Amino acid sequence: MAQETNDVHFADDGTVNERSFMVHWPRKHKKWVQMLVYTIFVLFGQSVATIMGRLYFNKGGNSIWLLTLVQTVGFPALVPFLLISPVQTSNDANAEKPKSLVLALLYVFLGVFLAALCVLYSIGLLYLPVSTYSLICASQLGFNAIFAYFLNQQKFTPYIMNSIFILTLSTVLLVFQNNSGESMNTSKGKYAFGFICTICASAGYALLLSLTQLSYRIVVKDESFRAVVAMIIYQSMVSSLVITIGLFASGDWKRLRAEMMKFELGNVAYVMILVSKAVCWQIFSIGTLGLIFKVSCLFSNVVSTVGLPIVPILAVVFFHEEINGVKMVSMVMAIWGFLSYMYQH
Template identity: 45%
Template sequence: MHQISMLQKYKGPDDASSLSDQPSSLLIPDKRWKWWILVVLNIVFLLLGQAVAVILGKFYFDHGGHTKWMGALVQTAGFPVLFIPLLVFPAPKRVSSSCNNPSQPSLFTLILLYFSLGCLLAIDNYWYSLGLWYLSVTTYSLICASQLIFNVIFSITINSEKLTFLILKSVILITVSASLVAIHPDSSEHDEHGKHSRRRKDHVIGFLCTVGASAAYALLLSLTQFSFDKVLKKETFGVVFEMQIYTSLVSTFVCIVGLFASSEWKTLGSEMETFKLTFKNGELLYVLSLVGSALGWQICTVGVVGLIYLVSSLFSNVVSMLCVPFVPVVGVLFYKEKMDGIKIVAMLLTIWGFASYLYQQYLDDSKAEKEETDSDSGIEDSRLDGISDHKLV
C-alpha cells in the first residue's frame, strides 16, 4: 500500500548518507515506529479537534448565533497558530530558479494550487455550516459519514487507489447508514427557543448541504494527496503546515468577503447580546465558543492533512469517521438530543464499516512488511552466493 513509500518520505537529511552504511533490515523497524507514532498522533489531532469544533459550533448556533458565514470563517481563521509548529518542522526552502530544480513547481503553480484549494475549502466550510445550522449534532455527524463514499470514488479516479472487497463493504455499510438517517425524521430537530420548528423542509435542506459538503471535502482530500504526490514533492512534515496555512489564508479571505457581502456582519452585535442575556459572562462565552471552535478546526485539519501525507486521503477520511459514534453520544449528554433506534443502527453500521476498512489497512501493512522482509532476505542470499563463488574461485 502507501506505508513503505510514505515511510521513505520521513527520512531526515542525514539518512541518505547513513543508508549505504547500514543494512535496510536494521532501518525499517525504526522507520516503522516513527511512522506509527506520527500516524497515531495525527489521529488524536483529527478526532479531538473535530469533536471539539463540532460541539462548540453547535453551541454557537443553539444559543443565539445564526451567522452562517461566521460558522464557515471559524473553520479556517485559526491558521496563524500553525506558524508555531512550522518553526519546529520547517518546509524546504524554494530554489530561486526553477532551472536549478526542474521538479520544483513554479511560483505561479503554487499560487494557483493554493488559491484553488482555498476557494474549494471556503465553499465546503459554508455548506457544512448550513448543515450544522439545520440539523442536530447526531444527524449531522451521521450524514457526514457519506464523505467516505465520495472519497472512494475520487481516490480511485484521481489517486489510483485500489478497490478491495473490504473497502467496498465499508462503503456499502456507511452508505446504508447515511441513507437511514436521511429518510428518518429527527425528533431532536426542534427549536428550543420557540422561533420556528425544524420542519421536514429544513431537514432536507440540511441533508443536501451536508452531503454536498461531504462530496466537496472528499474531493479536497484527494486533490490534496495529488498535490503532495505530483506537484509539491517535498519530503518533510513542514509541507503539511505550509499547505494548511496558505489554503486557510485564501479560505478565510473568501469567508470574510462572504460575511460582508451578505450583510451578516451586522447581526454579530445582536448575537453577542443574546449570549449576554442567556448566560452569565455571555460575551466571554460568545468569544470563547468561536475561538475554541477555530482552534479545534485547525487541530483537526492538521491531523487530516498529516494522515494524507503519511498514508492516503482515503485512510484520513476513514479515521474521521471514528467521530461518528463519539459526537452523537456527546450530543445526547450535553444537548439532550434523542438517540432513537434508527440512529443506533446507523451508528453500528458506521462502526462496522470503519472496522472493515481498518482490517484492510492491517492486511496491506502486513503484506508490505512481508514483501520488505523477503526483499532483504533475497539481497542477503545473493551477497552470500557471491561470497561463496568468490571463495570457490
Template identity: 50%
Template sequence: MAGNEAPILVHHGTTSNQLPLHKFKRWHWWLLVSINIFFLLAGQCAAVLLGRYYYDKGGNSKWLATLVQTAAFPILLVPLLFIPSTLKPSTESTSSSIAVISFIYVILGVVIAGDNMLYSVGLLYLSASTYSLICATQLAFNAIFSYFINSQKFTALIFNSVVVLSLSASLIAVNDDSSGPSGLSKWKYALGFLTTLAASALYSLLLSIMQLTFQKVLKRETFAVVLEMQIYTSVVATCVAIIGLFASGEWRTLHGEMNGFTEGRTSYIMTIIGTAVSWQVCSVGVVGLIFVVSSLFSNVISTLSLALTPIASVIIFHDRMNGVKIIAMLMAIWGFATYIYQNYLDDLKARKLQSEHADGNYQSPSSYC
C-alpha cells in the same frame, strides 16, 4: 509532530534532505499516524460540538461559522518555526512554478470556503448527532474520487467499509425522527441534510485533489509542505469568508448576537475561539494523514468521530438517540473497524516483504491502502 524527528516522506519520491518512510522504523510510522488520528478526532469532535453550542445559545451567523473553520491558521506557524531550514521546501526543489502552485492554492482555498459554508448551513438545521452521521457519506464519495483521481486499489474489506458507512448515513436520511435541534420544519431539515451531503462530497474531492497535488505538483511530501499547504489555502478561505461576512451584511448583527448570547459575552468569545482552534487541530490531522497514508484513510478516520460525537451530543445537548441512530452508529463503527483491519493486513504484508529483502527496503502500509 513526532518530537524532534525529521519530517517524513511518503513512498512517492525522495530528495537528498528528506527521510523516506520506508527507512523509518515501523513504530515511528505508527506513532506519526496515531498522533495525526488524535488531532483529527479530538479537533473534529470538539469543533462540531462547539459549533452546535454556538447555534443553540443564540448564534445565527452562517458566515461567522464558516470563518472560524479556517481563521485560526496563524497557529500553524508555530510548528513551522521548529522545522530545520534545511528541511523546509524551496522553490529550487520543485519542477512546478510558483505561479502554478499559487493558482492551485487559491482554487483550493475558494473551494474550501464554499465547502465550509455548506457544513455551516447543515449544522444550523441538524442536531450534532444527525449531522455527524450524515457526514459518513464522505467515505463513499472519497472511494469514488480516490479510484479515478488517485488510482486507489480496493479490497473486499475496504468495499465493505464504504458500503456499510453509506448505508449508515442512509438510515439517518430516512429517519422520520431526525428533526432539527429546534423542531424545524421538514424542508429545513431536508435543506440541512442536502447541504451536509453536498459538503461531504466536496470535502472528499478536496482530499483526493490534495493528495494528487502532493504527488504530481509539489513532489516534496514533508510535514513542512503539509503545513504550508494548510496555511496558504486557509488564508484564501479566510479571505473569502470575510468577504462573504461583509457582503451579506451579517457583520452588522454580530454585536447584538454577542450581547444576546444566552451564556454571556465571555462564553460567546470563548466559543468562537475554541471552535477556530479545534478546526485547525482537525485540519492538521486530516492533511497529515493524507501525507503519511492516503486521502481515503484520512476520510475513514474522520468517520470514527461517529462513535464519539453522537454520544457526546446525547450527553451534552440531550440529542435524541433513537433506535435508528443507534443502529446507524453501530454500522459506522463496524465499517471503520473493517477498514482498520485491512490496514492491519497491509502492515503484515509490508513486514513480510521487509524480511524478504536483505537491503531493508521497507514499504509503509500506505503503499497498499
C-alpha cells in the same frame, strides 16, 4: 546469505544484537505512530468542534458567516509549527522544485474551494435536522471512493469495501435517532435548498481530498510535516479572506455585537466557544492532511466518518441527552468499520 527482511539481527555468539533491533524497530513502526497521532487529531478536532458549534446554536448564535469563518480562521495557531519544522532536502538531486507562482495558484484554488464548501455545510446545517444532515454527509465516503479511484489510483479490497459499508451504515443508523425537542420551522423550499447544499458540500469535500493528495504527488512533491502545515496555513488564509469578504458584503457583521450581548452564557463564553471551535478545526485539518499523505485520502475520510457517531456520545455528557441502543450500535459499528480498514494495512 542474510535475510534482509529480518528486523532482529544476531551476533556471532547467537545472542540478539540489541543495538540493531533498537535501530530498526522505530523505523518499522514510525508510520504507525504517525497514523495514530493524526487519527487522534481528526477525531478530537472534529468531535469537539461539532460540540462547540451545537453549543453556539443552542445558546443563541445564528450567524452562518461567523460559524463558517471559525472553521478556517484559526490558522495562525499553526504558524509556530511551520517555523520550527526543519526544511527537508530531497535525496534526488534532479528533483525539480515547484515554482512559487504554481504553488500560489494551487493554494488560492484550494482555498476558494474550501471556503465555498464551508458555506454550503453551514447552510445545510441551518436548514436540515441534524439526523438528516449526518446522513447526507455520510455520502461523502461514496463520493470519495469514486474520486480516489479516478484521481489517486485507489485500489479496493474486500476489507476496504466492508469498512466503507459498515461506517456508512453506522451513520445511517443515526437517522433513526430523532430529537423530539428539536423543531425545524423550515419551508419545503429551504429544506430542499439545504439538502442540495449538503449534497454538493459532501461531494465537493471528497473531491478536495483527492485533489489535495494529487497535488502533493505532482505539484508539491514534498510529503514532510512542514509541507502539510504550509498547505493548511495558506489554504486557510485564502479561505478566511474569502469568507470575511462575504461576512462584510452580506452585512451580517452588523448583527454580531447584538448577538454576543444576547448570548445566554455571556460574552466571555461566546468568545471562548468560537475560539475553541476555530482551534479544533485546525487540529482536525492537520490530522486530515497528515493521513492523506501517510495513507490516502480515502483513509482520511474513513477516520473522519468514525467521528460522526462519537458526537452523540459526547452530547450525552455535555448536553445530558438520552443514550439508547441505536447510538450504542452505531458506535460499535463505527469501531468495527475502522478496524476493518486498519486490518487492510
